[in-house]
Amino acid sequence: xxxxxxxxxxxxxxxxxxxxxxxxxxxxxxxxxxxxxxxxxxxxxxxxxxxxxxxxxxxxxxxxxxxxxxxxxxxxxxxxxxxxxxxxxxxxxxxxxxxxxxxxxxxxxxxxxxxxxxxxxxxxxxxxxxxxxxxxxxxxxxxxxxxxxxxxxxxxxxxxxxxxxxxxxxxxxxxxxxxxxxxxxxxxxxxxxxxxxxxxxxxxxxxxxxxxxxxxxxxxxxxxxxxxxxxxxxxxxxxxxxxxxxxxxxxxxxxxxxxxxxxxxxxxxxxxxxxxxxxxxxxxxxxxxxxxxxxxxxxxxxxx
Amino acid sequence: xxxxxxxxxxxxxxxxxxxxxxxxxxxxxxxxxxxxxxxxxxxxxxxxxxxxxxxxxxxxxxxxxxxxxxxxxxxxxxxxxxxxxxxxxxxxxxxxxxxxxxxxxxxxxxxxxxxxxxxxxxxxxxxxxxxxxxxxxxxxxxxxxxxxxxxxxxxxxxxxxxxxxxxxxxxxxxxxxxxxxxxxxxxxxxxxxxxxxxxxxxxxxxxxxxxxxxxxxxxxxxxxxx
Numbered sequence: 001x002x003x004x005x006x007x008x009x010x011x012x013x014x015x016x017x018x019x020x021x022x023x024x025x026x027x028x029x030x031x032x033x034x035x036x037x038x039x040x041x042x043x044x045x046x047x048x049x050x051x052x053x054x055x056x057x058x059x060x061x062x063x064x065x066x067x068x069x070x071x072x073x074x075x076x077x078x079x080x081x082x083x084x085x086x087x088x089x090x091x092x093x094x095x096x097x098x099x100x101x102x103x104x105x106x107x108x109x110x111x112x113x114x115x116x117x118x119x120x121x122x123x124x125x126x127x128x129x130x131x132x133x134x135x136x137x138x139x140x141x142x143x144x145x146x147x148x149x150x151x152x153x154x155x156x157x158x159x160x161x162x163x164x165x166x167x168x169x170x171x172x173x174x175x176x177x178x179x180x181x182x183x184x185x186x187x188x189x190x191x192x193x194x195x196x197x198x199x200x201x202x203x204x205x206x207x208x209x210x211x212x213x214x215x216x217x218x219x220x221x222x223x224x225x226x227x228x229x230x231x232x233x234x235x236x237x238x239x240x241x242x243x244x245x246x247x248x249x250x251x252x253x254x255x256x257x258x259x260x261x262x263x264x265x266x267x268x269x270x271x272x273x274x275x276x277x278x279x280x281x282x283x284x285x286x287x288x289x290x291x292x293x294x295x296x297x298x299x300x301x302x303x304x
Numbered sequence: 305x306x307x308x309x310x311x312x313x314x315x316x317x318x319x320x321x322x323x324x325x326x327x328x329x330x331x332x333x334x335x336x337x338x339x340x341x342x343x344x345x346x347x348x349x350x351x352x353x354x355x356x357x358x359x360x361x362x363x364x365x366x367x368x369x370x371x372x373x374x375x376x377x378x379x380x381x382x383x384x385x386x387x388x389x390x391x392x393x394x395x396x397x398x399x400x401x402x403x404x405x406x407x408x409x410x411x412x413x414x415x416x417x418x419x420x421x422x423x424x425x426x427x428x429x430x431x432x433x434x435x436x437x438x439x440x441x442x443x444x445x446x447x448x449x450x451x452x453x454x455x456x457x458x459x460x461x462x463x464x465x466x467x468x469x470x471x472x473x474x475x476x477x478x479x480x481x482x483x484x485x486x487x488x489x490x491x492x493x494x495x496x497x498x499x500x501x502x503x504x505x506x507x508x509x510x511x512x513x514x515x516x517x518x519x520x521x522x523x524x525x526x527x528x529x530x
Contacts, residue, residue, distance in 0.1 A: 004412040018397060211393055214353075215454065216383035217410035218376070 004221065012228035019204060023233065026197045030237030031244065033190040034282050038245055040186065041278060042267055044179040046256070049265045051172050055134055058164070060141065061157035064124040066094070068152045073125050076149045080129055083143060085136035090128040097123045124154055134169050187285075194286070195293040198230060202297040209301040219302050226298060230290035238283040245271070305331045305462065305493050306352060311361035313347050321347035323517040325361070329495065331461070334488045336504045337497045338528055339514035345497045348514070349466045352495070353385055354378045366461055383411060386455025386492075390467035393451065394439040400450045401426070401435040407454045425453040429483055445476025452483055463487055466497045477503060504528040 016023050064073055073091065080089045092100070098121050105111040115122075131137045144150060202209070205226075212222050249268045257266050271278060306329040313321035322344040329335050339345050350356040351363050354370050363370035368381050394403050401422055408418045426432050429449040439447050448468055455463060465484060469477040481503055488494045498504060504511055504527065511526030512519055521529065 003414050007409055007412070207393070208395055211395060211406065212410045213379075214382065214387055214393065215407035215410060216379045216381075216458065218379040221410055221412070 004224075008221065008224035009228055011225035012232065015205065015225060015229050016232055019201070022201055022204065023229075026201060026233050027237045027240065029193055029197050030233060030286060031240050033186070033193060034237060034241040034286065035244065037183070037186055037190070037282065038241070038278070040179060040182050042270075044175065045267070045270050047171075047175040047179075049260060049263065051168055051175070053260065053263055054164075054168055056130075058130075058134065058137075058168075060129040060131075060137065060144075062127045062129065062144070062153050063097070063155040063157070064126065064152055065154045066122070066124040068124060070125065072149070072152065073127065076147075076152075077127055079147070079149075080127070080140075080144075083140065085131050085139050087130045087132045089130075092126040092128065094121050094123060094125050097126045134172070190286075191289055191293070194289050195296065198290060198293040199297040201229075202226065202294065202301070206301055209298065213302065222302060223295065223298060226294045227291050230294050231287050234283055234287040234290050237286065238279055241282070242279055305329055305333075305366065306495070307362070307364040308348075308351075309362040311351065311358045311363055313344075313351060313356060314359040320344075320517045321356070322351075322514075325517075325519055327512060327519060327522070329493060331493055332488070332491055334485070334494045334507065334509045335496070336507060336509060336511045336526075337495060337514065338499060338504055338511060340499065343514040344517040345499075345514055346466060347517075349387075349464055349495075349497055352462075352464055353387055354381055379411075383458040384461050386452075386458070386460035386463040388448070388451050388455055388463070388465040388468045390470035394447055394454075396439050399436050399438055400431055400442065400446075400453075403439070403450055404454045404457060407457045411458070421457055422453075425456045426450075428456065428486070429453045430479075443476065445472050445479055448472060448476070448480055449483065452480070452487075456487065460492060462493045462495065464495045464497070467499070468496070469498065469500055469503060481507070501528040 070093075077089050077091055080086050098115075101123060102112065102115065129140060131140050141156070144153070144156070209222055246268070249271065253266050253268050260266075306327070308325045308327040311325040312323045315321055325344075325348070337345050337348060347356065351358060351370060352365055354365075354368075354373055358371050361371075365381065366384050368377065373381060394400075395406065398406060404422050404425060405418045408421065413421075423432065423435070426435055429452050431446060431449055431453060434442055434446060439450070442450075448471075452465075452468075463484070468484070469480050472480065477500065484494050484496060485507075496503075496507075508525050510522070510524050511528065513521040513526075513529060
């Protein structure tokens, strides 16, 4: 058993070395395929992060009528915080709302002058509500509209964001669908490329396979070296991809970090955090594809 | 040792390989199977080494029923049958020693045993001095001798030679036939498939003649009559 195992590995290494040109070509094609898959992962991660950034800036502002007492607003705040869909609620007093309003319109002298004409603060207190996801805003709004507190609200600013939230929701779904579709297409292309590359490899060894069968080698012994060889291809391709990918990230990441400044997001961080899932998964996927392709390509020669 | 009873092999759709073959070859015999191209000689060889299964009838080789032999057992059967082809089938990136050793390596034989057996069989075929040469560095006759050496490493009970001298000149042909005779003297059953009249006539052994897939003559000490 040990002799057979050692010899299988020896044959695989010899095949790899003696057909170095073909081995390198196969590895090169695998690297290209894995890099393409990683590009899809990166685009997906960037899109998700961009959407999260935008999502985090969305909220519902509830501006209360000026005569609503603070304790009622705080009671409403407590009710909202009890909802599963609500991520957080901030209370702004009338003075804070006025300050924000002045700050927002500081470049508009007409509005500032009008405010100064008034002796009293014309603005009511406000609650700023953030939902867990953009999909939850509809539920939160419905719960507000159906509550006893609705009559105390002067204005809801969510209407201004409704369109953008809808668009973001659409973009989020579309990004996920596109990533899945592209991944499936890439997997099919990868399988076809790998299958053909392996078929060429097996074809170049067809005489050897025939001789092996002729002199009494079992099918498992014939398959063994090819399987080990393709696993070696997969391993080399993933290792090469890791090297190339991280070199590439060193150039790209400063631009990404600049774009997402303040969020702490970087592609290197993303790939570090998911290193084994991504590269380990890719190695497993490519190795399994390779073994299947090898078995299919060998089938007709093993019938002898 | 080799037993054909009422054997037919039909290739789809309607091409006949062999038809109603009755043939029995005993242990230690030297049998020549002759016939023109397309007479079914190679089909007979393929049936013997389980490369093909009969469409009808019984084929038994060393006790194995070829019609029902499990796939796993084909490799075991082939270790009991040495096979030699006209087109040599040596691996060009291996030396003669490596080519012969290859037959043992793929069956899991240890290196020590390989280093013991391979020089012995190379000596039997007269290639002991050329063990480190590659196939392209030796003559056609020497390449065929290496193939014979490879077929002998499992000490087969049967040696099937399908046109082993087809690509060789008269001198090399004579040498190969002498080696086959020597192997037969050691007790191995030899089945020689050929259309070389001189070879068959000089052997003066049993001759089975095929025509259109059927046995038309089977003579002890026979001659090439076609």
